[in-house]
Amino acid sequence: MTMAAESDFYTLHYFPFSLYSLMIRFGLVLGRRLNSDTAPKVHIKLVNLHREENLSEEYLTLVNSRGQVPALTSRALATPLTDSRDISEWLCEQQPELVPDHYRATIQSIMDKLYSFHAMALTIGREEKKHGIPNRAAELLEQKDLTEHHRRALELRSVFHELCYSNMFTPASIGEVEAKARGFVEELDAALKEHNEGQLWIFGDKPTILDAHATALIARLTDVRRQDLLTARVQEYAKGVFASEEWKEATHGRTTLWNVSLGHVADLNPL
Structure with missing residues (x-):
């Protein structure tokens, strides 16, 4: 592969049961269906959270x-993109078809609402809500054979974990997230009422980046x-999308949540 070809090549670091990873994966699919000529060349690379590859x-x-996942890397990027919204904005720069000018303000407003809360507060299990998410980075720091760079990286991850998750599952925090989620759904409902006339996508016969995020x-x-x-x-809108090619x-027909019947994530084929 030439240097020029490498610079056009991107890697999406991905876990198939990560909600925000799925938003990006679906956005890539929709963009490619809209215009395969402008679609970026993206390789999907598994980061197996079950085996803590994200803490390597x-x-x-x-x-x-x-x-965290998703993340996007490439020689063409000055630094990796490590936030799903940043990756979405990058994708829309590559494929403006995903944000039609006529609907840009509506898409931006609803996307703002979607990213005003973290969905984990709504989707976590009862036991995890009760006891919290273990800080595995802190636990791994007990190992004696870590390199200096790995130890420092785990320390930074441990601090981030405490900042991000320590208060996420309090009743007040969950109530706030539920209210924001309802605000997102209400605005999405209004957009469907105004623009969708029984067609597959929010704004009619062509998908947008909002379809990718909302459906996931x-x-x-x-x-x-x-x-x-x-x-x-x-x-009703989502049911139609769930039945789409x-x-x-x-998703390859999988749910958004892993369960034992699906087998080991590393063995999923296709990913």
């Missing part, structure tokens, strides 16, 4: 110091049985 020295030091979130809320946060119109291409 390589991942923390070269990809994402926060140890609705799928996760459905999988964790939080339909109380969804309106009937939003659920585009959604099947992104």
